[in-house]
Amino acid sequence: MSVTIRENYHHGELRSALIAASDEIIRESGVEGFSLREAARRAGVSPGAPKHHFGSIVGLLTEVAIAAYGQLARYLSDALVANQTAEQKLQSLGTAYVRYALDNPGHFRLICRKDLVNRHHPDFEPAVYSAMTGFVLTAAEYYGSTFPPETDQAVHPGIVAAVSTIHGIAHMAIEDKFSFVLGSDEPEAELLGTLLPSMLNFHWPVRDPQ
Template identity: 85%
Template sequence: MNVTARDNYHHGELRSALIAASDEIIRESGVEGFSLREAARRAGVSPGAPKHHFGSMVGLLTEVAIAAYAELARYMSDALVEDQTAAQRLQSVGSAYVKYALDNPGHFRLICRKDLVNRHHPDFEPAVYTAMTAFVLAAAEYYGSPFRPDLEQAAHPGIVSAVSTIHGIAHMAIEDKFSFVLKSENPEAELLGTLLPSMLSFHWPVTNPR
């Protein structure tokens, strides 16, 4: 992009261009392949532009992480079906969580990196909340717990365990840690179509014994 084109950027457009460029890099190369210089090059702006507009690499990657949570929220929302039980919803949105990680391993790794994301950004917690509400609501119903406990009351261990379980499965999936039990020529399809449903059914059976 030439100087004239760069100068025609409005402030918001330049920010959007840098976020889009960063998103593209993460999608292609993961966080390991990301640099402010490459983001600036792809956006067609000066190497100093990312720091000028976002303060640091963390500032820019936080915006990418917020957008990643919005995409995760779409995966979770699309997985919901009317008239499901709490267990069925847990299984559906749990599968969606793992599928998101497999489809977007770079972004999934990014949102897990506390050193690369500013969790105090005013839009970060709302993005996480929106993405995870369906799963936590289903877990709360499944375990007979309030969705948001009183300040004096700790979160139900079942809810914490459910979130930890699905996050752990997703992380293992993108690191290919299920290869020892996946024997097909398409292990990802086998994981999503066979192994994962059986695992989630084991964790949260439709007939809730609790």
């Protein structure tokens, strides 16, 4: 659904309209298809309005990235069910992470772009933590560690490896890097239904109850 074009905005409404227009462009065309001029056109404001209100393309896209992390947080929180073991939770969360990337490739690429996102924005780090804390804590549980670690300890390498693994799989998925092992006319469905579960079970095998 297109952003509604209006001639007059209050200050907060204009910011929201520009963020919504930018979100729409990223969803349709990815970062490569984004421009401040197109965001302004869709919001129905002057070409200079985005820079005036956000300072730069980075300022505006940072707001889109913060919202993207909010959506990722919902994907991950919705993936969990009651009474799962740590390995089951890691597999569920990992699947949700990859599904988010496949459903939102433009936004996933955006949150990976340090040149287009201001990671020092006061709302950026809290958005990342809100999205990823559940996965990180589950990895800590799986590896028998704690997060955050004690002041004299480093983060458990298993936690770092877990985040790196699922992020790498998601990135490869949206770049269609698994096509060499997928022999289906519906590679995304096969990835989510067959290959990904086997990969995640390889990394975090579900143990038989004792």
